[in-house]
Amino acid sequence: MIDFRYHLVSIVAIFLALAVGIVLGTTLLQDPALDLAKRTSDELTSANNGLRADLDALRGREAGNDAFIAARTPQMVAGELTGQRVLLIEAPGSSTSMREAAQQVIEQSGADIAGRLTLTEKFLDPAGKGVLDGLVNQLKPANMVFPATSTSYDRATTLLASALVTNDPAQAGPPSTAAATATANATVLESFETGGLLTVEDKKDGPATLAVMIAPEKPFEGETAETLTSALVAVADGFDAASKGTVVAGAAANTALPGDAIAAVRDDSEVAKRVSTVDTADMPVGRVVIVYSLREQLAGRAGQYGIGKGASTALPASTTPTPTPSAQSGS
Known part of the structure; x- marks a missing residue:
């Protein structure tokens, strides 16, 4: 029959193994792990900065395009x-x-x-x-x-x-x-x-x-x-x-x-x-x-x-209205 002393020894052995593992991890693997983490962090930071720069450039271009279209809208739709x-x-x-x-x-x-x-x-x-x-x-x-x-x-x-x-x-x-x-x-x-x-x-x-x-x-x-x-x-x-x-x-x-x-x-x-x-x-x-x-x-x-799912193109081709009267449908 397994007595209390056996359980106590087992528990002590487990904690001792954990302690040894922690010591080994912080001594033998410290430098490689930290170097890898630093390289990964630097790469992610660089990629993030690049994406932010691209996003800022796209937002600037979009703002410019929007301003141009808004200014020209009256002429583009007149009549x-x-x-x-x-x-x-x-x-x-x-x-x-x-x-x-x-x-x-x-x-x-x-x-x-x-x-x-x-x-x-x-x-x-x-x-x-x-x-x-x-x-x-x-x-x-x-x-x-x-x-x-x-x-x-x-x-x-x-x-x-x-x-x-x-x-x-x-x-x-x-x-x-x-x-x-x-x-x-x-x-x-x-x-x-x-x-x-x-x-x-x-x-x-x-x-x-x-x-x-x-x-x-x-x-x-x-x-x-x-x-x-x-x-x-x-x-x-x-x-x-x-x-x-x-x-x-x-x-x-x-x-x-x-x-x-x-x-x-x-x-x-x-x-x-x-x-x-x-x-x-x-x-x-x-x-x-x-x-x-x-x-x-x-x-x-x-x-x-438009630009979403199912859109065929951004805008209609140039069209001259030639409506045909219909009693059933408008298009």
């Missing part, structure tokens, strides 16, 4: 969208400063801002689909028929778009339709606003011809991320169908995530054929590209522009 009316759509979590900067450049292009539609989180909430369906069934005109495969967001967007945009140039500007139609459109917007689903600001008389959606600053997260993103894709596609074109604008995400609205549009091959995206709206060049993308939409084409 590109003369006669068009643009509806601005703000998604939940989008940047107000980004929207304001984009609005300024759109106005410099000769377009008129027809109003701002701000969607709330309640509009996108999957638990609120019943509310959307109830409003649509209550407010839709008798002749508005939805495809059997349409979702709650598809139907709600179709109704909202019919009240805010048009693909018929003759209907742009002050309303030329019957007073009953104008009243019905106002009722639709007021009902959705009363329900806490959206707000409408600075709306001018008559529908817009184009739409720009400002995407959320950060991708949606959590179990409902894909559902929320799909809802925004449905909104963009629905407004595109009812107008002469729609562009979704925002900033490129650092990594591809399921809740990224711009990536979701690009990943949907059918929607990407109709709706354009710009992921550099946080930069002066991106705001110019928004205008060029809207011009391209007028010509019946769409593209995915």
Whole structure:
């Protein structure tokens, strides 16, 4: 039987071995280990300093490019969208400063801002689909028929778009339709606003011809991320169908995530054929590209522009708008 003395001797032997190891490590291996650590530290410091210098140089070049583009923006976009009316759509979590900067450049292009539609989180909430369906069934005109495969967001967007945009140039500007139609459109917007689903600001008389959606600053997260993103894709596609074109604008995400609205549009091959995206709206060049993308939409084409995943190129090729009236789609 193993007694206490055996355990004591074993414990003493273990600690003695540890002590000997420490002594050997600090005497025999001290210099090589310290030399290696110092060389590694020096190499990392040198590499870090080089990267910092490269980053500073890139930031300087970027600042110079941004300053040049910002100074030349009025000339670069002048007359590109003369006669068009643009509806601005703000998604939940989008940047107000980004929207304001984009609005300024759109106005410099000769377009008129027809109003701002701000969607709330309640509009996108999957638990609120019943509310959307109830409003649509209550407010839709008798002749508005939805495809059997349409979702709650598809139907709600179709109704909202019919009240805010048009693909018929003759209907742009002050309303030329019957007073009953104008009243019905106002009722639709007021009902959705009363329900806490959206707000409408600075709306001018008559529908817009184009739409720009400002995407959320950060991708949606959590179990409902894909559902929320799909809802925004449905909104963009629905407004595109009812107008002469729609562009979704925002900033490129650092990594591809399921809740990224711009990536979701690009990943949907059918929607990407109709709706354009710009992921550099946080930069002066991106705001110019928004205008060029809207011009391209007028010509019946769409593209995915910027620097993020799924972007085909930085900006559209030079395009002369030759819109073809369509009762179904704006692009």
